[in-house]
Structure formats: structure tokens, C-alpha cells
Amino acid sequence: MKKINLAIALGATCAGCDVAILDLNEKILEVFDLVDFKFWPTAMDFKIDDLKNLKDGEVDVGIYHGSIRTTEDAEIAKILRKKSKVVVAFGACANFGGIPSLANMPYEKSMFDVVYKDVPSMDNPEGTVPQTSITIKGTELTLPGIRKDADALDAVIDIDYYVPGCPPMVPLIEQVVEVLKVFASTGQLPPKGTVIADTKTLCEECGRTKPEEISFKDFISPQEVQEIDPDLCLIPQGIICMGPATRAGCDALCTKMNVGCRGCLGPTDKVKDHGLKMISALTSLLDVDVEEDMSEEELHKVVDKIPDPLGTFYRFTYGKSLIYNLHSEEEIK
Amino acid sequence: MSKTTQETESQNPNPNIILFLCRWCSGKGADLAGTSRLQYPPNVLPIMVNCSSRIDPQHVVEAFLEGADGVLITGCNFGDCHYKTGNYKTFRRMSILSKLLKQVGVSPKRFRLTWISATEAAKFAKTVTAMVDELKKLPPYKINGKGGEEL
Ligand code: SF4
Ligand code: SF4
Numbered sequence: 001m002k003k004i005n006l007a008i009a010l011g012a013t014c015a016g017c018d019v020a021i022l023d024l025n026e027k028i029l030e031v032f033d034l035v036d037f038k039f040w041p042t043a044m045d046f047k048i049d050d051l052k053n054l055k056d057g058e059v060d061v062g063i064y065h066g067s068i069r070t071t072e073d074a075e076i077a078k079i080l081r082k083k084s085k086v087v088v089a090f091g092a093c094a095n096f097g098g099i100p101s102l103a104n105m106p107y108e109k110s111m112f113d114v115v116y117k118d119v120p121s122m123d124n125p126e127g128t129v130p131q132t133s134i135t136i137k138g139t140e141l142t143l144p145g146i147r148k149d150a151d152a153l154d155a156v157i158d159i160d161y162y163v164p165g166c167p168p169m170v171p172l173i174e175q176v177v178e179v180l181k182v183f184a185s186t187g188q189l190p191p192k193g194t195v196i197a198d199t200k201t202l203c204e205e206c207g208r209t210k211p212e213e214i215s216f217k218d219f220i221s222p223q224e225v226q227e228i229d230p231d232l233c234l235i236p237q238g239i240i241c242m243g244p245a246t247r248a249g250c251d252a253l254c255t256k257m258n259v260g261c262r263g264c265l266g267p268t269d270k271v272k273d274h275g276l277k278m279i280s281a282l283t284s285l286l287d288v289d290v291e292e293d294m295s296e297e298e299l300h301k302v303v304d305k306i307p308d309p310l311g312t313f314y315r316f317t318y319g320k321s322l323i324y325n326l327h328s329e330e331e332i333k
Numbered sequence: 334m335s336k337t338t339q340e341t342e343s344q345n346p347n348p349n350i351i352l353f354l355c356r357w358c359s360g361k362g363a364d365l366a367g368t369s370r371l372q373y374p375p376n377v378l379p380i381m382v383n384c385s386s387r388i389d390p391q392h393v394v395e396a397f398l399e400g401a402d403g404v405l406i407t408g409c410n411f412g413d414c415h416y417k418t419g420n421y422k423t424f425r426r427m428s429i430l431s432k433l434l435k436q437v438g439v440s441p442k443r444f445r446l447t448w449i450s451a452t453e454a455a456k457f458a459k460t461v462t463a464m465v466d467e468l469k470k471l472p473p474y475k476i477n478g479k480g481g482e483e484l
């Protein structure tokens with residue numbers, strides 16, 4: 001069996017995606033039997049020139065994780081595309097823009113001012129912000145530029161396969177390994193555009209019991225939770241869970257631990273916009289009986305329990321959402 | 334990457350407003366405004382639904398994406414919804430949506446929810462007029478297509 005040439009490249013990443021691959025534990029040995037690493041700078045001693053010096057198409061499978069935040073991220077993605085027969089977007093950041101894409105929300109201040117000047121933990125009396133180039137004693141030092149937005153990988157290159165998750169969970173990575181095995185022995189690959197995860201919703205995978213009629217009175221923030229019923233669906237307990245609109249495939253990792261799903265596998269194919277769907281679903285389930293004698297002010301209090309709908313319902317998917325297209329900076333005054 | 338705002342002096346003489354109204358109280362109120370020959374600007378495109386709770390946040394977002402300058406939703410007063418509790422759900426759904434729209438840069442002036450009873454023709458005409466007047470002062474709503482501009 002011919003070994004597969006594999007490259008793992010990265011953009012704006014927390015490297016959690018790399019760690020997730022190492023989490024395969026002993027199964028990683030199978031990976032080493034199966035592939036020749038042509039590029040994986042996080043785990044081995046590779047430099048970008050090692051990727052550049054490969055022949056076009058020499059890499060069989062190129063995996064990219066992280067979002068496209070800097071000009072260098074975009075450049076590396078383009079190089080990976082050129083060198084690889086197939087490219088896999090790996091992790092929520094590469095699939096949807098992920099958490100970094102939340103910084104694309106319009107805001108009255110520039111991101112650098114917030115990050116390098118305003119945050120309380122910053123001590124920067126001279127107000128220095130990163131520059132793309134500076135000359136010190138006649139030598140020019142350069143840094144990659146920051147793009148206006150942090151985007152999903154498909155904003156800059158064509159993608160063949162998607163593996164969502166923040167980071168992709170071991171069961172999904174095992175599926176990727178299976179795909180690689182089939183590819184190595186038969187040369188067969190799944191159809192282009194395949195999402196390597198489930199097609200059903202997380203609720204179908206989650207073992208919690210769903211009562212006949214689900215309703216709840218109030219959104220409960222995690223810090224207010226007194227006691228969680230370990231078997232009952234979290235929504236009737238008032239805990240926000242993105243399960244109804246989220247793709248299955250993680251084996252309900254979070255809900256098993258009494259934590260509401262945050263939606264890291266992204267929406268299912270049938271859902272056009274992850275967050276809007278969840279807003280619609282959750283507000284339909286909010287109990288109304290009690291409200292009939294509530295004042296408008298009290299009604300407001302209920303929704304004020306969600307102070308940050310963008311961060312709550314689009315934690316991982318803002319960069320690929322319908323509402324991302326609404327984004328208008330002119331309106332921020 | 335600087336997110337400074339542009340000065341936009343331009344005004345919009347003819348804003349487009351999508352009006353979602355429920356068939357019952359608020360629809361009757363709107364009808365009455367017509368039959369009583371109350372004057373209000375012709376900038377609204379009404380879409381009638383059975384109950385305000387039928388309107389999904391996605392409908393509102395898609396209205397903007399299709400070029401609306403504003404979206405107005407009207408429903409029955411609390412306690413009057415034909416389906417008893419629909420408007421409570423509308424209230425919650427749209428309160429969260431309006432917060433979200435603000436976060437993604439849509440001015441709150443462009444999205445309104447109000448309750449109109451079958452007799453409140455004057456309130457209906459006033460609400461529409463006020464919203465049109467406000468939107469005339471804003472530039473046309475422009476979505477700025479995203480994706481990959483480099484510095
Ligand atoms: S998907 Fe999650 S784990 Fe992977 S790089 Fe992004 S933030 Fe890190
Ligand atoms: S909403 Fe959450 S807790 Fe309830 S069944 Fe779905 S995934 Fe499980």
C-alpha cells in the first residue's frame with residue numbers, strides 16, 4: 001500500500017485542532033503507518049519553505065485548521081491548495097470562521113485599539129500597535145498584515161471536505177482516518193463537499209429524555225444553576241442548548257456533562273442560519289402561561305437574560321451565517 | 334482593518350419598508366386606516382400572516398438582504414392575540430432579534446415591533462409615518478458584501 005502524502009497547515013488557530021489529532025492516542029500510530037507527513041509545523045520541524053518546495057499536487061490530502069485572519073494565513077492556504085489534490089477544512093474556524101470571526105462584528109473602535117490599548121490587562125503607555133514593517137538599524141523587519149475580517153477557509157480557496165467541531169472530536173477524526181485508509185488502498189474518496197460528521201441533529205444523538213411537551217419559564221445562566229437533572233433535556237431546565245439546530249457527530253459531548261451544546265459542529269444541512277433557527281426555537285418553547293399577567297418590563301427581563309445573542313447563538317458560525325451578510329459598518333454611530 | 338465610521342450625509346427620499354402584519358387586530362387596524370382615508374406614506378409593502386408569531390427571524394433578515402430599508406412588524410395587543418399567546422412569543426423572539434441586529438450593525442431605527450388593535454387606525458398610520466420619516470433621514474440600507482478584502 002502506497003503511503004498518503006499528508007500536509008497539515010494552519011491559519012489563525014489555537015492549535016486545539018492539532019491537539020485533537022494527537023488525542024487519537026494509540027490510533028495515531030495507524031496514522032503514521034498510513035501517511036507520510038509532508039508538512040505539520042505544530043508537531044514537527046517544518047518551515048513554510050518545506051511546503052513551498054513540494055511539487056504541485058504532490059500532497060494527496062491537505063488539512064487546514066484555523067481561520068483566515070492574516071495575509072499570511074491566506075497565502076499559506078493558497079499554497080496548500082496548489083500542492084494538494086484534496087483539501088480538508090478542519091475545525092470550526094476553518095469551516096465557519098469560528099470564534100475569531102466574532103471579531104468581525106462591527107464595532108466603533110478598531111480591533112487593534114481594543115486589543116492593544118483598551119483591555120484592562122494591557123500596559124502599553126506608548127500605544128504601540130503591530131506594524132507590518134519597521135526598520136531597525138537599517139534592517140527591515142516585517143509581519144504579516146491583518147485582514148479586515150477573519151474568514152472561513154472557503155473565502156480564499158476551494159475546499160473538498162469539511163470536518164467541523166471545535167476541535168473536531170476523536171470519533172470524527174477516526175472517520176477521517178477511515179477515509180484515508182480507503183483512499184490509500186483503493187484511491188476512492190467520498191463525493192466532493194462531504195461533511196465528515198453526522199447529518200442528523202444533536203438532539204437525536206443526545207441521550208437525555210425529551211418530554212412530550214417542552215417548555216421553560218426563564219433562561220438560566222450557568223452560574224445560576226442549582227441542580228441539574230442529569231437525564232432530562234436541558235432546555236426544559238432553562239439551560240440554553242443549541243442541540244436542535246446543531247449537527248450530530250460529537251456523541252453529545254457537552255450535554256453528557258450537563259453543559260448546553262454551544263453549536264461547535266455548526267448547523268445541519270437543513271438549517272440555513274444556525275442562530276436564527278435557535279432564537280426561533282427557544283422563544284417558541286418559552287412558557288407563556290405565566291406571562292399573561294406580566295408587565296412589559298417583566299417581559300423584557302426574560303429576554304435580557306440573553307445579553308449577547310451574537311456570542312450565544314453564533315459562537316462558532318458567525319463567519320458563515322446569513323446575518324454576517326447584513327453587516328454594515330455605516331450604521332455604527 | 335480600521336472600523337471607523339464613514340460620514341453619510343445622503344438621505345433616502347424613498348425608503349422601502351416591509352410590513353408584516355397579522356390578519357386579526359393589526360390587519361383590521363390597517364384596514365380601518367385605509368377605509369377611514371387616513372394619510373400615511375406609501376412606502377410600506379404589507380405581507381399579511383395569520384399571527385405575528387408566524388414571522389421567523391429569518392424572514393426579517395431576508396427582507397433586509399433583499400434590499401428593505403426597514404422592517405415593521407405589527408401584532409395584536411397583549412391579551413388580544415387571536416391565538417392567545419402568539420404575540421408574547423413574537424415579543425420575545427423579536428426582542429432577541431433586535432439585539433442581534435444591533436450587534437451586527439443594523440440601526441434599531443430600521444426594525445420595529447408594535448401592537449395595533451382593530452380600532453387603532455390612527456396609531457397604525459402614525460407608526461408607519463414616523464418610521465418612514467426616520468428612515469428618510471438615514472441613507473439607504475446597504476449591506477456590505479463580505480469576504481476577504483485584504484489590507
Ligand atoms: S476550531 Fe477550535 S480548536 Fe480548532 S483552531 Fe479553532 S478554536 Fe482552536
Ligand atoms: S436540546 Fe440539548 S439537551 Fe435537549 S435533547 Fe437536544 S441536545 Fe439534548
Ligand code: SF4
Pocket residue numbers: 165166202246247250251252253254255260261262263264265266
Ligand atoms: S455538544 Fe455541541 S458544543 Fe459540545 S462538542 Fe457537541 S456540537 Fe460541540
Ligand code: FES
Pocket residue numbers: 355356357358359383384385386407408409413414415416419420
Ligand atoms: S393574531 Fe395578531 S398577534 Fe397573533
